[in-house]
Amino acid sequence: MLRHVVFFKLKNPTPEVLQETKNVLLGMKGKIPEILDIEVGIDVVRSERSYDVALITTFESLEAMNAYQVNPVHVEVGKYIAGVRESAFAVDFEV
DSSP: OEEEEEEEEESSOOHHHHHHHHHHHHTTTTTSTTOSEEEEEEOSSOOTTOOSEEEEEEESSHHHHHHHHHOHHHHHHHHHHHHHEEEEEEEEEEO
């Protein structure tokens, strides 16, 4: 199993943009077969070191995650994210 964790810092983290970003990310659920589990959270602490949104997805393998990366649904989500994010960091690890 592989866990894919991504943190996003948004350009304009208004409540509306935060919620829309969460909804867009969660919209992948059930549309990309390689995703075994998906969670999206909006940061509640809002400290200087905080990121705004966290995406946590689980895959059967690295190959499954690679297939997810090029899935047309994920590609469209990536276009949305590119328009709203300031920066992003990811960690991928085996569980």
